Amino acid sequence: MTTSTFLQPSETALLPFVSVENMMRLVNTTGAAVFMGELAQYIEDDFKRWPEFDKTPRVASHSRDGVIELMPTADAENYGFKYVNGHPKNQREGYQTVTAFGVLSSVANGYPILLTEMTVLTALRTAATSALVGKYLAPKNAEVMAMIGNGAQCEFQAVAFREMCGINRLRLFDIDPAATRKAARNLAAQGFEIVTCASGEEATEGAQVITTCTADKQNATVLTDNMVGAGVHINAIGGDCPGKTELHRDILMRSKIFVEYPEQTRIEGEIQQLTADHPVTELWQVMTGAAAGRQDDRQITLFDSVGFAIEDFSALRFVYSNVRNGAFCEKLDMLADPDDPRDLFGMLERAKSAPPAGIENMAV
Numbered sequence: 001m002t003t004s005t006f007l008q009p010s011e012t013a014l015l016p017f018v019s020v021e022n023m024m025r026l027v028n029t030t031g032a033a034v035f036m037g038e039l040a041q042y043i044e045d046d047f048k049r050w051p052e053f054d055k056t057p058r059v060a061s062h063s064r065d066g067v068i069e070l071m072p073t074a075d076a077e078n079y080g081f082k083y084v085n086g087h088p089k090n091q092r093e094g095y096q097t098v099t100a101f102g103v104l105s106s107v108a109n110g111y112p113i114l115l116t117e118m119t120v121l122t123a124l125r126t127a128a129t130s131a132l133v134g135k136y137l138a139p140k141n142a143e144v145m146a147m148i149g150n151g152a153q154c155e156f157q158a159v160a161f162r163e164m165c166g167i168n169r170l171r172l173f174d175i176d177p178a179a180t181r182k183a184a185r186n187l188a189a190q191g192f193e194i195v196t197c198a199s200g201e202e203a204t205e206g207a208q209v210i211t212t213c214t215a216d217k218q219n220a221t222v223l224t225d226n227m228v229g230a231g232v233h234i235n236a237i238g239g240d241c242p243g244k245t246e247l248h249r250d251i252l253m254r255s256k257i258f259v260e261y262p263e264q265t266r267i268e269g270e271i272q273q274l275t276a277d278h279p280v281t282e283l284w285q286v287m288t289g290a291a292a293g294r295q296d297d298r299q300i301t302l303f304d305s306v307g308f309a310i311e312d313f314s315a316l317r318f319v320y321s322n323v324r325n326g327a328f329c330e331k332l333d334m335l336a337d338p339d340d341p342r343d344l345f346g347m348l349e350r351a352k353s354a355p356p357a358g359i360e361n362m363a364v
């Protein structure tokens with residue numbers, strides 16, 4: 001090791017890090033719609049090889065106001081996890097309800113290969129998953145989507161559904177009119193046809209797809225049975241924790257229910273309201289053709305979305321494929337990497353005589 005490279009880690013020790021700023025630059029090179037379309041392809045590919053993954057319900061730490069969760073999964077090549085919180089009260093205090101970051105690692109040597117923001121990425125992957133599922137389950141030629149809950153996730157959902165399901169007409173409702181005004185402004189700028197509504201009932205009138213995307217730490221009833229007509233597809237996003245649901249139980253009894261990973265959804269999803277043996281269909285099986293999706297025009301289909309680790313794994317893989325050549329990332333000195341792998345202590349000792357950080361660069 002020469003003096004000028006003193007304390008300089010090797011290339012494997014430098015971890016690509018995607019900041020929020022770089023994530024936004026990456027997404028904006030193609031635009032969110034194309035980004036989510038491409039990401040959905042990664043998600044679909046991973047759902048189609050579902051048995052290859054290590055799977056577990058996410059590890060959740062609940063508190064009075066919210067939850068902090070770790071979401072791990074792995075295939076033979078990579079391990080990934082996301083750290084994510086959900087605090088419905090946050091937005092009233094000027095914070096995000098959901099924030100996240102994640103790591104992708106090499107299974108071969110356990111070294112992380114990517115660290116990335118995932119707050120923006122979670123909104124993109126959630127919407128990409130919803131629209132991908134919509135492609136399989138929504139009635140053909142659906143034109144109108146009701147959107148109940150117009151917070152941070154709302155516009156992403158709308159843009160993804162237009163990209164993948166061709167829906168351009170939206171009916172918006174939120175208990176906070178300021179949220180609806182914000183979403184209407186953003187979505188009008190994207191060329192959507194928008195009706196703002198004074199109630200959930202009004203929003204669902206004439207809609208073939210209903211997205212519920214509210215945040216409330218209770219068993220809420222955002223949708224009642226009378227609001228859901230025959231043939232509708234429900235994309236239920238916001239019921240994703242024990243004691244945090246959006247749909248009246250009667251709707252569940254009338255619907256064909258589709259889930260990501262039953263072991264997690266039975267704890268967290270709308271179906272926590274049902275008995276543990278209530279039949280559900282796993283989406284990966286619909287995507288591989290092993291199970292039927294929508295069976296007729298009058299069937300009510302329900303995507304009981306809670307968000308599963310494999311969707312984040314797909315998102316991490318997709319981002320990694322975009323930054324591995326060095327674009328849209330910084331290199332973080334994250335992994336201690338002595339020349340002799342067993343001489344970690346020696347590296348620490350030698351650091352005492354190293355010039356202060358930055359000096360070696362100045363000398364060059």
Ligand SMILES: NC(=O)c1ccc[n+]([C@@H]2O[C@H](COP(=O)([O-])OP(=O)(O)OC[C@H]3O[C@@H](n4cnc5c(N)ncnc54)[C@H](O)[C@@H]3O)[C@@H](O)[C@H]2O)c1
Pocket residue numbers: 086088091097098122126148149150151152153154173174175176179213214215216220221222236237238239240305306307308
């Ligand atoms: N399923 C998933 O994969 C997934 C992923 C991300 C977020 N989420 C969940 O989606 C929900 C929305 O997240 P966000 O980041 O947009 O939250 P947010 O706080 O930014 O927005 C939520 C909106 O819901 C509105 N709202 C609350 N109760 C309502 C009601 N009864 N009727 C109508 N509107 C109501 C609020 O006024 C707010 O504008 C959260 O519950 C979050 O946990 C799920």
